[in-house]
Amino acid sequence: MAQETVLAAGARTPFGDFGKSLREVPLTDLAAHAARASIARSGLKPGDFDHFVFSSTLFPDRDTLFGGRVVGIKAGLPEEVPALNVIRACGTGLQALISAGQQIKEGQSEVALAGGGENYSRMPHVVTTARYGTRRGPLTMEDQLDWAYRCPFSQEYMGETAENLAEEFQYEREPMDDWGLMSQQRAGAAIRSGFLARQIVPIEVPEGGGTRRFDTDEFPRTEVTREKLRQLKPAFRDGGKVTAGSSSGVTDGAAFLVVADRAAAERKGLAPEARIVDWTAVGVPPRIMGSGPVPAIRKLLDRQGLKVGDIDYFEINEAFAVVNLHAERQLGIPRDATNLYGGGISIGHPPGATGVRMTITAMHHLADTGGRYAVISMCLGGGQGMAMLIESLRR
Known part of the structure; x- marks a missing residue:
């Protein structure tokens, strides 16, 4: 008999x-901070x-190649607990x-x-020709x-796709x-x-x-106006339509959730908040990778x-506003039931943490409103889409 998988105790930086x-915060320290908080919120030992399971797309520091193992031990898990690193582009x-x-x-x-995270601010520059020498120059x-x-495939920037x-x-x-403005306003609220x-x-x-307490997302531009957004130049293509105001932000952060068998969770005293019902992953043409949520959600x-x-x-992650407009038009998704608390455009998009942040947000929304189902979805660089269906256990 298949086990029922539940979610609880979400926490993020x-x-x-x-x-x-x-x-200045190494990724493994950043992730361990969020991981410890999730453990504490769970009430488990x-x-x-x-x-x-640790998710990250890039390796900014010496120890991040072994990130899962390092973060797990830094977070206080016993050495006997094994670790897995996963990467699936924006759906990591x-x-x-x-x-x-x-x-x-x-x-x-x-x-x-x-869960996992990113610290893109710490990504190094590299010399790919140094190991075996450069003859001259x-x-x-x-x-x-x-x-x-x-x-x-094309070496285009994702914004060009x-x-x-x-x-x-x-x-x-x-x-x-308009979507970019809405995202900022919703994040501000x-x-x-x-x-x-x-x-x-x-x-x-x-x-x-010394140090200071950092406790609020740093990227949102909550005071931006429609007029200011209209003045931005295209960011990726001369005469284009995509600007910095309608693109996700480059941000650093980490997020975690407890994922458990329902019977084991209840036996150990963990209060389940939602369950994973199903999930899908699909491939789409890389040149329009932003179309990914549509077939992924449809299949789900x-x-x-x-x-x-x-x-x-x-x-639905706001990699770019056009991704959300496409899902809205193709699937008939209502705007008043989507990304009500901001998204990648306003909060930012560290891929190792984004899907976890979105899931925590969906869980909290369902609990607050008495809703039953939520879908978390995103496009993936290289031409994929993912979607996951959760059901609230707090109704």
Whole structure:
């Protein structure tokens, strides 16, 4: 009999703007901080966990190649608890939850801690020709972060693939700007109401020879106006439609959730908040990778015999506003049931944490509103889409 997989005790760091508050914090320290908070919120002991799944797309520090093992031990898990690193482009954080759930369904695990993060601010430049020598002339340094933002096939920036999607399906700039404005306004409201603060565990960050408390997402531009967004130049293509105001932010941060077998969770005293019902991953043309959520969500709903109207809430990552406009138009997803607390455009998008942040947000929304189902979805660089269906256990 397949195990029922539940989620609980979400926690994340505030997300730092690129090159700002978190740039001096090694990724494994940042992730361990969020992981410890999730353990504490769960009420479980470190010895109650039997697996750790860590999600990160890039390796900014010496120890991040072994990130899962390092973060797990830094977070206080016993040395006997094994660790797994996962990468699936922009869906990396979501994949951590799914991979933990798969192990639970197979009976390989009962209680796991899953999540991850990024510290893109610490990504190094590299010399790819140095190991075997350069016969003459200067050595050229390359930016590893730049690698992450280019399509592996065309070498276009991901923003150019958003332009491709806008061109192919005739999306105009004004609705993209409007979505960007809405995202900022919703994030601002979620900060003021304390909704986002419920997810966040503050962290001490270096400053001026000492430290300061960092407790609020740093990227949102909550005072931006429609007029200011209209003035921004296209960011990726001359004459294009995609600007910095309609693109996700480069941010640093970490997020975790407890993923457990329901019977084991209740036996150990963990209060389940939601369950993973199902998930899907699909491939789409890399040149329009932003189309990914549409077939992923469609496949997910078809598998479960559900319709869009059966879903109480959607979190669809705002890699670019056109991604959300496309899902809205193609699937008929209502705007008043989507990304009500901001998204990648306003909060930012560290891929190792994003899917976890979105899942925590969806869980809290369902609990607050008495809703049943939520879908978490995103596009993935290289041409994929993912979607996960959760059901609230707090109704």
